Each structure stands twice: as structure tokens, then as C-alpha cells.
Amino acid sequence: MNTVYIPDFQSTNEAIAFGKVASVEEVKTLRLMKIKHDVEFDRFLEEEDFDQANIVATKSQFCRKAIEVYFGILNIPECMKV
Numbered sequence: 001m002n003t004v005y006i007p008d009f010q011s012t013n014e015a016i017a018f019g020k021v022a023s024v025e026e027v028k029t030l031r032l033m034k035i036k037h038d039v040e041f042d043r044f045l046e047e048e049d050f051d052q053a054n055i056v057a058t059k060s061q062f063c064r065k066a067i068e069v070y071f072g073i074l075n076i077p078e079c080m081k082v
Contacts, residue, residue: 004029009062019069027070034063 004025009015022030037060044053 006030006033009059009066012062012065015062015065016069019066022066022070027067030063030067030070034060034067037063 002025004023006026006029007014007018009018018026037056040056041053041060044050044056
């Protein structure tokens, strides 16, 4: 079984660039990662750990952007095209 590598995105541009070339397996992994981040976000909010909630919300957003680009449902502004 091959291991799927998903980079630790540091920006929306990085997530968008990855989504443009992602494989089906990478997108499946991104989807699972997004779900995990969303669950963590809810837990951190309940714990009132807002710093960690912000971190995982951002990670979830990067996953979502990459997925949207893969499926062609994100209208990428001209200034963000890579």
C-alpha cells in the first residue's frame, strides 16, 4: 500500500497549487484530513482553546481549497493563479 503525502500547507496559494495536480488518492486523504480538522475545531471550541481552534480551522480551510480546485468548483482570482 502506498503512503499518500499531503504537504503542510502554509498558504492558500500552496493549497490551490496542490489541488491543481492532486491525485484521486490525495483528494480522498485531504477529505479525511478536513473532517479530522473540523472535529478537532469543535473540541477546541468546547475546551475554549481558541488558539488551537484557529490553527485547525486554517488547516481545514487549506484542505477545502485544495479539494475545491481539484473538482473545479473554486473560482480562482487572477492574482492567486500559480
